[in-house]
Amino acid sequence: MKEIGLTLIILTVGIFSEWVLAAAPKKLCEAPLIVGWEYWEPFQFQDKQGNYTGLDLDILQAVFAWTQCELSFAERPWQRLLIDIQTGSVDILLGASKTAERMESSYFSQPYRKEKMALYIRAEDKDHYTFNSLEDIVYLPFTLGVTRGYYYGEEYEQLLKSRAFREQLVIVARDKQLYPLLLQGRVNGFLAETYFVAYNFLNKDNSKQVIRYPLPLYESDIHVMFSRKTVSADLVTLFNRHLQELSVKGYLQKIKSKYCADC
CATH class of the missing domain: 3.40.190.10 (Periplasmic binding protein-like II)
Known part of the structure; x- marks a missing residue:
């Protein structure tokens, strides 16, 4: 030590x-x-x-x-x-x-x-979506990246009961996998902790390809x-x-x- x-x-x-x-x-x-x-x-x-x-x-x-x-x-x-x-x-x-x-x-x-979970999307898509809640994703052709075992709030837990929502999920083992998936176009967005994303990705990505969508989630x-x-x-x-x-x-x-x- x-x-x-x-x-x-x-x-x-x-x-x-x-x-x-x-x-x-x-x-x-x-x-x-x-x-x-x-x-x-x-x-x-x-x-x-x-x-x-x-x-x-x-x-x-x-x-x-x-x-x-x-x-x-x-x-x-x-x-x-x-x-x-x-x-x-x-x-x-x-x-x-x-x-x-x-x-x-x-x-x-x-x-x-505070521990805050947020939705991240590509900056070029910011005018394509109008989300008032996480449930709005169910009605769109939208794939959502999440990390196995993470808690994203009660709304997310309730949505997991829906087969339609579960079929939209791309589940990874580590949260560091989510950002590259978004840039590669393999997901339309992902959920992650704000400090984690800022420190590991947003602070280092000078091209500003990804943004945090202003949708209140779990904190x-x-x-x-x-x-x-x-x-x-x-x-x-x-x-x-x-x-x-x-x-x-x-x-x-x-x-x-x-x-x-x-x-």
Whole structure:
């Protein structure tokens, strides 16, 4: 497990220089806190220098820079991490949705971002469609790319009961497959998470061949999870206080904008 990269420390100190004179908070952790993570750009990954970065990890480390707590990192599959947070084998998980079941074994931070699903189409087709709901696709010769096992909202779940809608779907194993399928004309549109598409494709496609269609779909709050076995409620309260300061001072949005300016 690696320490937080020097570059990130310098960046964090620069961003938060106005806080340097503030009184140091009470230290609430004696040993380094173990952050469970799974490779998932743009939210959680390591850069070429081995630094832990991504939207979720940048926010976490920016907040913890002011708690006097050290972090260490453990990469594991998501389903394993959900078990480890219950047992206390890891202390922290990121990118989590709040559920009643998870609240039995974990504290949850205030939400720090939204998970948003959106419809993407080719820019040249933007005047060809007028969608007021996802159901409108059923009445058109429209093939829709989706990723197996993903949740796109209740409307999508209800539409899956329709054979006509299911026959319009092109289902892939990984969401990175969807963008090329659209450019190749093998689908007319696809559903995907907004930060993922912006970071992996839209930010790198100077020709602007794909656009996000302005159709409201599913969105939900995303939180940090803390194991009740190893983390105190006081530390979660401190985390939330600094997270709020990040937001009020505009730094939270600055971090988010590195990965998607309009998500």
